[in-house]
Amino acid sequence: MNKNFTLLISLISTFLISESAHSQSWEVYDTKIQLQSRLIYDEIDLLSETVRIGKTGKELSLLSSDLRPAVALVGTEIYQYLEPWILVKGPNGIGAFHEYGQQVLPLEYEKIQTYFNMLLASKGNEYWLFQRGRNKTTYLGELDEAKITNTGLIIIRKGNEYSLPLSPNPDKTFELLSDNDGEFVLAKEASGFGLINREGDYVLDPIIEMLQHTHGNFYYGYNQNQYLLIEGNDIKSNIRYNSFHKITFENDIMLEYIHGKLRRVMEGDGILLDDVGMTAVNKIGKDLYNVHFRDARIGLLGKKGWLVQPMLEVDEIKFGNEGLYPAKSKGAFGFVNSAGTWVIKPQYAETTLFSEKIAAYKTGLSWGLISSAGELVSDPIWEEIKPFDKGLAIAKANGKYFLLNTYGAPLNTEGFDDIYRTVDGYFMVEKSGKTGLLNSEGSEVIPTEFEWLRRERKNFVIVQKEGLTGVISEAGEIILPLAYEKILVDWVNEQIFTKTNYVPTVIQTVEEPSKKNKKGA
DSSP: OOHHHHHHHHHHHHHHHHHHTTOEEEEEEETTOOEEEEEEOSEEEEOSSSOEEEEETTEEEEEOTTSOEEEEOOSSEEEEEETTEEEEEETTEEEEEETTSOEEEEEEESEEEEETTEEEEEETTEEEEEETTTTEEEEEEEOSEEEEOTTSOEEEEETTEEEOTTSSOTTOOBSEEEOOSSSSEEEEETTEEEEEOTTSOEEEEEEESEEEEEETTEEEEEETTEEEEEEOOSSSOEEEEEESSEEEEETTEEEEEETTEEEEEEETTEEEEEOTTEEEEEEEETTEEEEEETTSOEEEEETTEEEEEEESSOSEEOOOBTTBEEEEETTEEEEEOTTSOEEEEEEESEEOOOBTTEEEEEETTEEEEEETTSOEEEEEEESEEOOOBTTBEEEEETTEEEEEOTTSOBSOSSOBSEEEEOTTSOEEEEETTEEEEEOTTSOEEEEEEESEEEEEETTEEEEEETTEEEEEOTTOOEEEEEEESEEEEETTTTEEEEEEEOOOOOOOOOOOOOHHHHHHO
């Protein structure tokens, strides 16, 4: 064989080997660890139960149910998945595919807003709307602003004029169109304010002098010397409360004054509290208010009435748990019950809520534990104590973390660098950059020797060590060896994906000596 030809074959083989060595091999197993198939992709992304993406080089593909490339997604990376829309990014911008594979927007836009059946795309100040029901993209023009409301209406603004291009009157202009967390758009015309439903029709005619959203489908208004509380409705909105007395709405609190004196705490559609002698109301949380009275009493008001009856000798009452509420008097915290009686006298710098009849208290810079009867459970020796759950709490001392039982005793003698409670009641622990796992009783299940781990379900823990990933049981038995770059699990479809480097097998061919060489030998 010609030496130059042999050298050429050698160079081509070397090139192919170096290129192929960067490819990735995926093995797909069922949940019984039986091999189903082998795939060649650089990356696989499981976006949902039915949407899987494969990437090879700079090519993206939507995969079929048998994990073969079904639709080329044109772009180089998945920008966002907002069911049912797959937003894909390419060199010239972002575009969109439906999860069934239809490309609906080319990859040329700067921003795309999504809704169930539509997309709003923009480049600079130009906007386009795609509607899946019509399978059509409409150019909306050059606009100062455009958005999809949470009910699927399109609001556009050009200068000081607003309009609803998908409404029955798309050319009608408004002075204001305002979206909110309710189901109705607040609209303003020259005649006044009104409310528009998801079909673009008025359910409250634009005749209200002043109108603003409070929360949900409730609105606070003023018209013809009357203060109004209005509830939105798909057919016709309802005025649930009206009064000639002044109603204020500030700092998310509605108050009614009668003859200049505070008389009522209002809610979205009526009266929450009607009492004489109120001087001030402070909101301390969602539907939670400290109500102050002229005789120096303070009570805690909730959505359904008094959580703590007004009481004397208290400066502040916080939201509580298990029937006890942290309260402050003369700079110190204790606990009161719903009747407004001190159960634990104010003596602490700070307290937490009770959980499983135990609360943390702070004295100086340290935290301890007390029972709901006011008995000491633990001296203040901790830097931090988190709430009890199923008999255990996480506490910190000298920069290390411990698990405490309900007697305030630590279960681990040596502290961890961190402890995280998992959603299923286990504990991930870290020490010296390594991660381990404790069970719900605080006993070690997996030692702290892994770079990271994730407990997928009982006896199925994905772990990584020295850069390689595998699966082990809680007893330490190997389910999949630590030999993979990545492991993905799709429990719905009962599939486990493992990723490894793909290195092709190279077969060297040795050139046989020519007959001339043999004769000369």
